[in-house]
Amino acid sequence: MTELKRTPLNAAHRTLNARMVDFGGWDMPVNYGSQIDEHHAVRGDAGMFDVSHMCVVDFTGPRARAFFEFALANNVGKLQTSGRALYSCLLNESGGVIDDLIVYYFSDDFFRVVVNAGTAEKDIAWFTRLNVEREFGIVITPRRDFAIVAVQGPNARAKVWQAVPAVRTASEALKPFNAARVDATPFGDLTVARTGYTGEDGFEIIVPAINVQALWQALQQQGVRPCGLGARDTLRLEAGMNLYGQDMDETVSPLDAGLAWTVDLATPRAFVGRAALETNGITHAFVGLILRKENGKAAGVLRAHQKVRTAFGEGEITSGTFSPTLQESIAFARVPKGVEPGATVQVVIRDKALDATVVKLPFVRHGKALVS
Incomplete structure (x- = not known):
């Protein structure tokens, strides 16, 4: 039997007596006692999720923008200011969804992508294939030296600011679907994005893996409740957010998964899967x-x-x-x-x-x- 992968917060989850499950080959917390209470904590106050099983991937090179214009169904041409984020599907030639992801633009030669845990290796292989075949010359770097904590709820941002005051200065004016890089915090250099998977406000924080346990504890001290995969699923479903592998996969077009809004067919840009989408329609x-x-x-x-x-x-x-x-x-x-x-x-x-x-x-x- 293959041993389950563990996030850097695995010991913290077990200290909190989390009920652990096999989630796509990762040992992850489904709840810490009451899934319902965790759900309501996010809707009414602030909860946090260990999403370090997801993979951060950095893309660098002078043709990074051109690469994503070809690789993604949504149009990275919308990303003109540093830190701006975009949700998109990654498609195969037949228009099926290889993965759904968020891409962050920091400069014309540096983009950062967060991909789903169960598809990370497949995604990286696909990106690498496109990069090589089309000779974009991009350097693709998976960043397993990072962890990710999602802090969600109406009081989430305020509690993050209390736990990490430096984040407030960098992110107080941050609009939804934008990210800020916050250097030299007590928890290392952070990327703080005003994104999430719950239908509530909050942040997704990319933090050096060696510092994530200290950040987790600092957030707990501010009253942020640890939440597991169970609450994450009920929250995302209420919020109308798709789950890869259930609501879409490589056999399903984004047009048939309620994701037409993420597909840019208005501009003449060529991208992988476009011909199939235009041929098949909804x-x-x-x-x-x-x-x-x-x-x-x-x-x-x-x-x-x-x-x-x-x-x-x-x-x-x-x-x-x-x-x-x-x-x-x-x-x-x-x-x-x-x-x-x-x-x-x-x-x-x-x-x-x-x-x-x-x-x-x-x-x-x-x-x-x-x-x-």
């Missing part, structure tokens, strides 16, 4: 579902792979959970085109067809329900 709708209650009670829980019956044919749930914020069972589903918000569909749960309402995503943002 073939399915990607929607939110809320399971209707029976006699005021939940009739079941929506889960991935349950079948969805619609007036236009059959679809399937890609992600589902019970929403702690809404107190409803919610899901994402890929269904035939023509299914619109407000429609009633049936979800097959244990051989029983139960009614669900189609809604526009997201369900929750900044602590507020966006669906009724």
Whole structure:
């Protein structure tokens, strides 16, 4: 049996009696006692997640911008000020999603990317192939000397500033989807990005791995609650944020995964997968579902792979959970085109067809329900 990989915070999680699970080959905390309490901590105050299993990759060279203009479906031409970030899909030639990622622009010869843990090796191999075949001359450097802590919630930024005062000066005016580099803090040189995966405000902090445990403890001292993968999943689902491997993969177009907004087809720029996207177009709708209650009670829980019956044919749930914020069972589903918000569909749960309402995503943002 292959030994699980561990983040630099593994010992800290075990000291906190976290329930650890195998997450894509990594030994990760699913919760520290109550997943529901952790979820509510992020919605109402501040919680933090160890996301050091994700991989930071640096790209340097005079043709770095041209490289990403070709490699990514979103347009890095939008990145004109240092620290600006962009969410994008990395596509194969057939338009399938190799990964979804965030790319940070710091200068025309230096970009930084954060990729998903389970796809990191595949992503780096793909980037390397494009770099070599197209002779961009980029230097690609995986940075496993870094760890990442995501601090999320309405009070997250204030508590980070209390824990690391130098961050306040660098980031107080920082707009969403921008990053600042903060040098010479007690925790080393940091990259602090106003990004996240919860639908709340906050920071994702890239920190030298040797200093991450001290940063984690400093944040705890300011009342930031450690949170595990369980809460991260319910939060991202409420916020309408896709999970790679469930809501999309190499067989699924971003146009069929609710990610058309991340694909730039307006400019004439050539990028990997563009021809396939333009040929195939949108073939399915990607929607939110809320399971209707029976006699005021939940009739079941929506889960991935349950079948969805619609007036236009059959679809399937890609992600589902019970929403702690809404107190409803919610899901994402890929269904035939023509299914619109407000429609009633049936979800097959244990051989029983139960009614669900189609809604526009997201369900929750900044602590507020966006669906009724």
